Amino acid sequence: xAGRVLLSDIARSxxxxxxxxxxxxxxxxxxxxxxxxxxxxxAAAREMGYFDAKxxxxxxxxxxxxxxxxxxxxxxxxxxxxxxxxxxxxxxxEATASHCIDLRVLSLYDDGFFNELESGSFDFAIILxxxxxxxxxxxxxxxxxxxxxxxxxxxGMDEVxxxxxxxxxxAVEYLHSLGHERIAFLGPCDQHQVENEFxxxxxxxxxxxxxxxxxxxxxxxxxxxxxxxxxxxxDLVPSAHPSAVICANDNLALGAIKGLADIGLSVPDxxxxxxxxxxxxxxxxxxxxxxxxxxxxxxGRFALRLAVERHESGRxxxxxxxxxxxxxxxxxxxxxxx
Numbered sequence: 001x002a003g004r005v006l007l008s009d010i011a012r013s014x015x016x017x018x019x020x021x022x023x024x025x026x027x028x029x030x031x032x033x034x035x036x037x038x039x040x041x042x043a044a045a046r047e048m049g050y051f052d053a054k055x056x057x058x059x060x061x062x063x064x065x066x067x068x069x070x071x072x073x074x075x076x077x078x079x080x081x082x083x084x085x086x087x088x089x090x091x092x093x094e095a096t097a098s099h100c101i102d103l104r105v106l107s108l109y110d111d112g113f114f115n116e117l118e119s120g121s122f123d124f125a126i127i128l129x130x131x132x133x134x135x136x137x138x139x140x141x142x143x144x145x146x147x148x149x150x151x152x153x154x155x156g157m158d159e160v161x162x163x164x165x166x167x168x169x170x171a172v173e174y175l176h177s178l179g180h181e182r183i184a185f186l187g188p189c190d191q192h193q194v195e196n197e198f199x200x201x202x203x204x205x206x207x208x209x210x211x212x213x214x215x216x217x218x219x220x221x222x223x224x225x226x227x228x229x230x231x232x233x234x235d236l237v238p239s240a241h242p243s244a245v246i247c248a249n250d251n252l253a254l255g256a257i258k259g260l261a262d263i264g265l266s267v268p269d270x271x272x273x274x275x276x277x278x279x280x281x282x283x284x285x286x287x288x289x290x291x292x293x294x295x296x297x298x299x300g301r302f303a304l305r306l307a308v309e310r311h312e313s314g315r316x317x318x319x320x321x322x323x324x325x326x327x328x329x330x331x332x333x334x335x336x337x338x
Contacts (some may be wrong), residue, residue, distance in 0.1 A: 002201065005050040007094045013044045021314075022090045025050070026103055031077075031187065054079050063100045066093075066307060067117065067125040067144065068108040070135070074223055075129035079107055080279040081249070081296060082128055084147060089126065090302025096308055105112065108135065115131045117142045124307040126184035126300075127154070136195050143273060145310065149303035150296065151277075152196035158310065159320045164248075164276060167325040171246045171274050172206025174327060179336040180244040180272065181212060184236060186256060187248025189221035199248045199276070218242055229255025231306045234263055243336055250275035250282045257332065272333040287331035295323050 011021040016069060023034060024041045061292055068086060070076050077086055093101040104122075111166065115124065117139065125144040132311065146157040148190065153166035168185075177185050191197040200219070207214055217240040222228040229252035235247065237260065247253035253275035257267050267273050267287055275282055275291035282289040302321055309315070 002281035004088065005045070005048045008046060009040060013048070014040050016041065017302060018094075019090070022094065024092075026090070032080065049083060052194050054184055063102060064124065064308065064311060065102045065122045066304065067122040068103065068105045068127050069117070069127050069131055071127060071131040071139065072106075072108070072129045074225065076107060079276050080251075080281065081294075083279030084296035085128055085300040087213050089149075089304050090300075091297065091332075092301040092304040094306070099308060101304070103215075113321075114138065114142075116146065116308075122296065123311065124265075126303045126307070127157075130194050132193050133195050133309040141268055144315075145305050145307070147150045147306055148196070149299040150196070152153050152198050153320070154196045156318065157302075158306045160306065161320060162198050162299060162325050164322045165198040165205065167292045167294075168199045168202030168246060168250065169209065169247070170201060170247070170325070170327070171276065171307055172212075174211060175244045175272060175333065176210040178244075178272070182215070182218065182242045182244070183207070183212070184218040184220065184240060184242035185248070186220045186222055186232060186236065186252055187220050187224065190264070203246060204222040215240075222248075223316055224249050226251050226255035226258075227252060230262075231255075231322070233259040237265065237271065238263070244333070245271060245273050247273065247275045249277050250279045250289060250291055253283065253291070253332075254281060255289075257289070259286055267332050268334040274333060278328055282328075285331070285332070288329045290326050293326040293328050298323055 007018050007021045011018045021041050024038050027047055075082060077083055093103050094109055120143050122144045125146050127146060127148045128150060135141050148154045148157055149160045151162055153159060153161055168214050172183055185203040186199050189200045220236040222232040232255040247256055253273055257273055260267055275289050278291045278293035282291050
């Protein structure tokens, strides 16, 4: 086949998705793919000259090895948020013509994680998700140049950030503009062991901007899971009586809306709910969720671009690239009388 062989060409010829073709050809085993599909993709790639092109690129001595690191026990590539970030990284690997990029996805709880990371085989490591201080210290000593892509700044490395602290603050101001005064926060509050978690601080910033006095009963510490959203909302609402709840991510909001329904409360007639990150499922809830869209694929794409740019330029200073969040108004919030 003439010209450069793209993953999209291979995927089209096999009637499969680009992400599936990417997983097969990068050796990513994090998701199960049928053996027949795997064989079909490899055969098509071989026939179209994909592997020959990769070998020629490696022969020019411009290969880069990049690790994607999940450093939390609550976050992984299976997350609807992080799966899109990783898809963005993979898409940018495919679009990068100047380098052959060897991409590996590693989790802190994989056997031999630190042995592999500290082997010196990675030029760059892209950190996704939240991380404990002790884990981050060891990762910093691994020898790989680090890049963070996500919602809560770490510092001391290149970062691609869609700032959740600002986003949650904006959520408070949005609900206040609808007349809400008793605005609750459901999400991580007590995070002294975590290096990068600032959503609760964003909640406090928003209250201050709106002139609302902080009420401790309206802050409910929880993990970023639907199960915790379901359980915690059933404790929070009957005791604190908020008119609106800000959930620190959409997974929490999914559980919270179900929990409210199960105790006989209607969203948004009895209580308004917002999320943060705009995963695909948010649009299909009952009611559809008001949330803040995060450009998830772009977080990944720009993280990989920064790795390539730093490698090519030899830049010695860190940069932060800020991406915008966008309010997506749906049916889970309503105006109330002040």
